[in-house]
Amino acid sequence: xxxxxTKNLYKWFDERIHFDDIIKFAAKKYVPVHSHxxxxxxxxxTLFLFIIQVVTGILLLLYYKGSEDLAxxxxxxxxxxxxxxxxxxxxxxxxANLMVLAAFIHMFSVYFTKAYRKPREITWVTxxxxxxxxxxxxxxxxxxxxxxxxxxxxxxxxxxxxxxxxIGKPIVEFLRGGEDVTGATLSRFFGFHVAIMPGIFVVLLGxxxxxxxxxxxxxxxxxxxxQANARKTMPFFPNFVLRDLLLWLIVLNILAILAVLFPWELxxxxxxxxxxxxxxxxxxxxxxxxxxxxYIPAKVLFIDGEILGIFIFSVxxxxxxxxxxxxxxxxxxxxxxxxxxxxxxxxxYIILFSILGWVL
Amino acid sequence: xxxxxxxLLIFMTGLLSSLLIAQKKVDQCYNCHQSNGDRQxxxxxxxxxxxKGVTCADCHGGDATKADMDDGMNKNAGFIGVPKGDAxxxxxxxxxxxxxxxxxFNSTIKSxxxxxxxxxxxxxxxxxGNERIAQCTTCHNSHGIVAVKNQASPVHALNVVKTCxxxxxxxxxxxxxxxxxxxxxxxxxxxxxxxxxxxxGDANTAECASCHGSHLILPAKDVKSKVYFSNLPKVCSQCxxxxxxxxxxxxxxxxxxxxxxxxxxxxxxxxxxxxxxSCNDCHGNHGAAPPGLESISKVCGTCHxxxxxxxxxxxxxxxFDDKKIPECETCHGNHEIVTATNQLIGxxxxxxxxxxxxxxxxxxxxxxxxxxxxxxxxxxxxxKDAIRLVxxxxxxxxxxxxxxxxxxxxxxxxxxxxTIIHAFNQEKFAEAASKGFALTSEIKAEATSAVDQYYFxxxxxxxxxxxxxxxxxxxxxxxxxxxxxxx
Numbered sequence: 005x006x007x008x009x010t011k012n013l014y015k016w017f018d019e020r021i022h023f024d025d026i027i028k029f030a031a032k033k034y035v036p037v038h039s040h041x042x043x044x045x046x047x048x049x050t051l052f053l054f055i056i057q058v059v060t061g062i063l064l065l066l067y068y069k070g071s072e073d074l075a076x077x078x079x080x081x082x083x084x085x086x087x088x089x090x091x092x093x094x095x096x097x098x099x100a101n102l103m104v105l106a107a108f109i110h111m112f113s114v115y116f117t118k119a120y121r122k123p124r125e126i127t128w129v130t131x132x133x134x135x136x137x138x139x140x141x142x143x144x145x146x147x148x149x150x151x152x153x154x155x156x157x158x159x160x161x162x163x164x165x166x167x168x169x170x171i172g173k174p175i176v177e178f179l180r181g182g183e184d185v186t187g188a189t190l191s192r193f194f195g196f197h198v199a200i201m202p203g204i205f206v207v208l209l210g211x212x213x214x215x216x217x218x219x220x221x222x223x224x225x226x227x228x229x230x231q232a233n234a235r236k237t238m239p240f241f242p243n244f245v246l247r248d249l250l251l252w253l254i255v256l257n258i259l260a261i262l263a264v265l266f267p268w269e270l271x272x273x274x275x276x277x278x279x280x281x282x283x284x285x286x287x288x289x290x291x292x293x294x295x296x297x298x299y300i301p302a303k304v305l306f307i308d309g310e311i312l313g314i315f316i317f318s319v320x321x322x323x324x325x326x327x328x329x330x331x332x333x334x335x336x337x338x339x340x341x342x343x344x345x346x347x348x349x350x351x352x353y354i355i356l357f358s359i360l361g362w363v364l
Numbered sequence: 365x366x367x368x369x370x371x372l373l374i375f376m377t378g379l380l381s382s383l384l385i386a387q388k389k390v391d392q393c394y395n396c397h398q399s400n401g402d403r404q405x406x407x408x409x410x411x412x413x414x415x416k417g418v419t420c421a422d423c424h425g426g427d428a429t430k431a432d433m434d435d436g437m438n439k440n441a442g443f444i445g446v447p448k449g450d451a452x453x454x455x456x457x458x459x460x461x462x463x464x465x466x467x468x469f470n471s472t473i474k475s476x477x478x479x480x481x482x483x484x485x486x487x488x489x490x491x492x493g494n495e496r497i498a499q500c501t502t503c504h505n506s507h508g509i510v511a512v513k514n515q516a517s518p519v520h521a522l523n524v525v526k527t528c529x530x531x532x533x534x535x536x537x538x539x540x541x542x543x544x545x546x547x548x549x550x551x552x553x554x555x556x557x558x559x560x561x562x563x564x565g566d567a568n569t570a571e572c573a574s575c576h577g578s579h580l581i582l583p584a585k586d587v588k589s590k591v592y593f594s595n596l597p598k599v600c601s602q603c604x605x606x607x608x609x610x611x612x613x614x615x616x617x618x619x620x621x622x623x624x625x626x627x628x629x630x631x632x633x634x635x636x637x638x639x640x641x642s643c644n645d646c647h648g649n650h651g652a653a654p655p656g657l658e659s660i661s662k663v664c665g666t667c668h669x670x671x672x673x674x675x676x677x678x679x680x681x682x683x684f685d686d687k688k689i690p691e692c693e694t695c696h697g698n699h700e701i702v703t704a705t706n707q708l709i710g711x712x713x714x715x716x717x718x719x720x721x722x723x724x725x726x727x728x729x730x731x732x733x734x735x736x737x738x739x740x741x742x743x744x745x746x747x748k749d750a751i752r753l754v755x756x757x758x759x760x761x762x763x764x765x766x767x768x769x770x771x772x773x774x775x776x777x778x779x780x781x782x783t784i785i786h787a788f789n790q791e792k793f794a795e796a797a798s799k800g801f802a803l804t805s806e807i808k809a810e811a812t813s814a815v816d817q818y819y820f821x822x823x824x825x826x827x828x829x830x831x832x833x834x835x836x837x838x839x840x841x842x843x844x845x846x847x848x849x850x851x
Contacts, residue, residue, distance in 0.1 A: 084766060090821075091821075247843060249839060253832050257832045260832070264821050264825040267761050
């Protein structure tokens with residue numbers, strides 16, 4: 005009887021969604037197994053952390069009030085009065101940071117294994133755009149508790165955009181919703197954080213995931229020349245999916261430990277009329293850029309130091325995003341050591357300048 | 365021996381040169397003007413400057429050696445006639461602003477008065493904008509100037525008050541410069557102890573210059589002014605801490621010492637708190653006098669209004685009046701008022717209540733004091749417990765901004781309770797105390813809950829980690845089996 009109901013239910017859905025196709029597709033899908041297989045999992049970890057962000061973010065939205073007068077107090081309320089509100093907020097903050105970290109690892113692993121090469125150019129570009137959006141999520145979300153550190157960090161961060169000639173001032177005014185960081189900026193950032201950016205992100209994520217499924221996992225270039233029967237693989241379902249799930253559980257455990265043992269602090273409510281506290285620093289993932297801007301002299305030849313810094317980072321980011329299109333050697337199936345050297349330099353640069361930013 | 369000879373030589377040279385100056389300065393101007401019966405010349409006869417050999421020409425210009433009027437008052441010889449405006453003071457300043465010039469006259473008077481005058485309130489421009497508000501001659505006169513210690517001087521201790529009041533009691537004049545400046549200083553001064561003694565011919569008592577200075581007079585709001593709130597106690601103490609001077613008046617000399625250790629003195633002198641009372645806030649400034657027995661509470665009540673009101677309607681008011689004992693001072697002292705602690709009330713040896721209330725005498729107050737102290741101590745202990753609990757929760761990383769904020773209310777409730785003491789009413793006191801107790805128990809409950817929550821979170825984490833770890837291990841084993849099955 006029970007079996008018959010299940011069978012009928014399955015049939016009902018299958019007639020409408022064509023489950024069989026999906027099952028056939030999953031059954032035939034294999035994931036390459038090699039010494040670099042570990043990197044395949046970081047995309048999944050990033051996705052898992054994004055899901056946590058969405059879930060905790062929605063829960064926070066139930067109580068958060070995005071206005072200058074109430075933002076800080078509402079977070080305070082979440083942390084003290086709402087059942088498990090402290091946990092949700094702490095997980096949201098920690099998960100955001102881990103997501104940025106996982107996204108960076110994922111991006112660099114794809115870069116070093118040259119997985120961006122044909123036919124995965126679009127997957128790479130959408131991934132890069134999602135990375136930029138993730139940083140945008142971090143920047144906009146940082147202001148939402150409306151505390152002192154966030155307020156001044158946003159002020160400094162948006163000030164940097166203002167040095168760009170001609171378009172700098174309009175950009176700052178657009179970001180801030182006026183000349184200064186005010187309640188208007190908070191409302192704007194809230195909008196970006198919970199509506200505009202998630203909307204764009206979901207579209208990009210959809211394209212990214214569909215392409216990953218359509219094209220399968222990229223194999224390292226050296227394996228491409230091996231005979232098909234010499235290549236090791238594992239079934240996507242259930243072997244790879246279960247491994248993914250195991251890693252997700254480990255990440256969840258780490259997240260729980262971090263959220264409980266190191267609860268995310270709220271700090272002091274922002275006072276726009278108070279002087280900026282000493283040692284204002286951006287979030288760790290912006291630190292390398294912030295520190296570079298500090299080291300660049302005020303004038304380099306006839307160019308303003310800050311403008312030069314922003315220009316270099318913009319061009320570097322742009323070229324990095326377009327790497328599948330100018331890395332012609334890889335495109336031809338040849339080894340491109342320059343790409344590796346550039347990647348190593350970028351990783352070392354980010355690590356070194358981030359450490360310098362925190363130490364100095 | 366050689367040194368003695370040199371000293372003698374210097375002395376003789378000095379004496380000779382001054383005699384020469386006096387001898388050399390023939391004053392034909394004075395001779396003619398005096399013979400004509402000129403009033404200024406008559407006044408100048410007694411002038412201290414004349415005795416020092418200063419001639420008319422030294423101030424008015426011209427040649428004092430010439431008997432002929434045209435020669436003597438020749439403009440080519442520098443004759444300027446009567447100096448006008450600031451030139452009046454500049455003429456005085458030629459000598460009085462230069463120590464070398466003053467030394468020529470063997471004067472011991474300090475120089476620099478003109479510089480001081482320029483920096484003072486009186487050195488500002490008049491409304492016409494062509495000269496200073498006051499010149500040297502405004503206070504010292506122009507002819508017939510005598511030494512300050514000479515009783516005929518307008519700036520002698522017995523005359524200076526009237527001299528200052530010529531302008532400072534002139535409402536229409538003062539209004540032009542500072543409409544908010546009172547013009548009743550002279551009247552007030554006359555009512556003060558200082559004024560009364562001064563009018564009786566006591567030159568030792570304080571007059572205007574004793575407190576405000578003579579040439580460098582600055583507004584009381586100026587931090588450099590002698591009467592700036594934090595400088596004033598020191599100024600008063602110049603006389604009031606002088607044992608030999610005060611002996612005559614039979615008043616103590618430890619007021620400044622006591623004041624500087626008291627809560628008001630510490631606030632004013634060490635913390636620079638302009639709201640803290642200085643000597644003049646209790647004693648008055650121009651009308652300075654010790655507050656009378658009954659007016660003490662009114663004086664203290666200007667700041668401690670609520671305490672004063674409560675006391676006035678308390679049973680102690682009548683008792684104190686009947687016994688003729690000063691109100692606030694009996695319990696709190698006068699100059700050395702220290703921060704009131706719980707020990708001040710009650711029946712312990714430190715408490716002031718036992719001065720009048722004992723177990724055998726005035727017993728009702730004795731037991732009431734003991735009860736009030738008990739409540740006050742309990743609230744203080746409760747407050748400390750609440751602070752400790754909030755701090756503990758905060759150290760554990762819990763969000764306790766709300767109970768932390770409420771701690772301010774407890775402090776406020778404790779201060780209110782201390783104020784309510786002045787009503788000496790047990791019921792009112794207990795009611796105020798209950799407000800504080802309600803707050804402390806609320807905070808303690810919130811802080812305890814935060815501490816409990818901390819441990820609950822730790823326990824929850826252990827359980828969650830354990831469950832997730834178990835599922836992970838099970839999953840791992842399953843994956844291993846799955847892989848083996850495949851191989």
